[in-house]
Amino acid sequence: MQQIFNFVIRNKTFLLFLLLFCISLGFTIQSHSYHKSTFINSANALTGGVYGTVNSIDEYFGLKDQNELLLEENRRLRRQLLNIPSASDSSYIDTSYSKVPYRITSAEVYKNSYSRMNNYLTLNKGKNDSIKQDFGVITSNGIVGIIDNTSNNYSRVLSILNKKSRINAKLKNTNHIGSLTWDGKSSQFTQLIDVSNFAPIKVGDTIVTGGQSAIFPKGINIGVIDDFKTDIGGDTYIIQVKLFNDMTNIGAVYIIENLDKEEIKSLEMMTDD
Amino acid sequence: MTSTVGIHTIRFIVLLLVQVVICNNINFLGYINPYIYIIFIFLFPIRDNRLTLLLLSFLLGLFIDMFSDSGGVHAAASVVLAYARPVLLKTSFGMLYEHQSVKFTTTDIGSLFTYITFGTLIHHLTLFSLEIFNISSILLILKKTLFSSTFTIIVSILIIILFSRNRK
Missing domain, CATH: 1.20.5 (Single alpha-helices involved in coiled-coils or other helix-helix interfaces)
Incomplete structure (x- = not known):
């Protein structure tokens, strides 16, 4: 002893x-390991408070850029609005849109990183704004990531520039699906893997979200095809996707909640049994 | 005694804030950031307990991790640096360290440079090995270590010289 x-x-x-x-x-x-980092993360009162103070000063320097982004988005929305045929002069009623299945919350980015292998963003909305894990995060240009951790007032986003991130995506023209991953090399490009080589692919084609995961609605922009090659196995393509979003400059984002998620989940649980 | 504790507490907080607010956002050439918070570990008083240094380094690293969402990589690297510090001091300052009379404000720049260089290399190598966590990307680890270390060494030495002049 x-x-x-x-x-x-x-x-x-x-x-x-x-x-x-x-x-x-x-x-x-x-x-x-995905979904387990609960203790050491930047979505807590201390770090959120510090980043909030810094952001309140920092956002003045980006006002012009953010304004331009908003103007661009307004322009696009207005064009869509004007092109919708008004309900009265059409006997055709689209029943699939009679209920709105998505709830949108806007949020500000307090912290953004893009130079590491596993990147995260911190947002200024949390449990008090009924933000929960696995909500999707987008900007007006395209997707940003998925909510990964929340505290009362802040939440952390698993960026698409993260080695752990896998997001269901598809080609815009056809329904060939794949998984969006990141190789950690450039903040402008992500990789779409597991796309069947029956898919007709051209450089410049648009990639959008696939809508299979109940996180993102179908058809949100991701990027365009920059380059593609066949996998070692020979059955699938590895596609280099150039993102629409400038991931290094993100100020305001939208958080998407799928209100039908529980229903979809419970249905899928039933089919698993 | 209290003034020493005070100085180091302030240094701890200031370095932490400067690191997370400014240095983490530099991203020179896309990914190169200086990690200047390790100045705290370099300049910790030599006569003080090594256990205190280990615990404080761990805490500092953990705070940096909390701010930058990096799991525990900064904490691990800081603890390694704190543990290796006596060896570094012995190799760079030699007899001065044996006699316990090293004063960072008055030592010649050559020894200080050796000390900071080796310390930074050890810290950054641990940091990036754990961050990338994949032995097949060894070249990427070495590349990141080399570039970030250069940046950190230059900035650290400038900060140390700048602030030691003031105190004299």
């Missing part, structure tokens, strides 16, 4: 080092 104590006292520095190193290694490994 005496010897054990002596050993501990003699090597206390090394043992403390080992303990602390193992704890931090534990956090690191935990953060590498």
Whole structure:
């Protein structure tokens, strides 16, 4: 017993080092597995508060860019609005749109990162604004990511520029689907994998969300095809997608909640049994 | 004694804030950031307990991790640096360290440079190995370590020189 104590006292520095190193290694490994990083993240009151203060100063420098983005979006929305045939002069009623299945919340980006292998954003809306895990996040140009962690007033977004991110996407013209992943190299490009090589692909084609995951609605813009090659197996394409969004400059985002998600989930659970 | 504690507390907080608010957003050439918060570990008083240094480094790293959503990589790298510090001090300052009379404000710039360089390299290598966490990307790890270390070393030495002049 005496010897054990002596050993501990003699090597206390090394043992403390080992303990602390193992704890931090534990956090690191935990953060590498999806949906488990609950303790050390930037969606808490302390970090959110600091980023909020900084953002309130920082946003003045981007006002012009943000205004232009908003103008561009307004222009597009107005064009859509004007092109909708008014309900009175058409006997045709589209029943599939009689109920709105998506709820949209706007939010501000407090922190954005794009230079690491696993990137996250912090938003200024949280549980108090009924934001929950697995809501989709988009801007007027395209998708940004998926909500990954929430606190009372802040939430963290798993960016599409993250090695853990896998988002269902498809070609705009046809219904060939694939998974959107990121190789960690450039913040302008992501990769669409597992696309069947029956799909007709051209450089410049648009990629949109696939709507199979109940997170994003179908048809939200992602990017255009920049380059593509066949997988080693030979059955699927690996497509290099140039994003519409400038991921390095994101100010305001929209959070999408699918109100039918529970229904879809419970239905899928039933079919699994 | 209290003034030393005060100085180091302020340094802890200031370096933490400067790191997360400014240095994490530089992204020079797309991905190069300096990690200047390790100045705190470099300049920690030599006579103080090593256990205190280890615990404080861990805390500092953990706060940085919390702000930058990086799991525990900064905490791990800081703890490694704090543990390796006596060896670094011995190699760079030699006899001065043996006599416990190193003063960072008055040492010659050569020894200081060696000390900071080796310390930064150890810290950044651990940091990027854990961040990328994939042995097949060893070239990427080395590339990131090299570029970020250069940036960190230059900025750290400038900060140390700048602020030590003031105190004299």
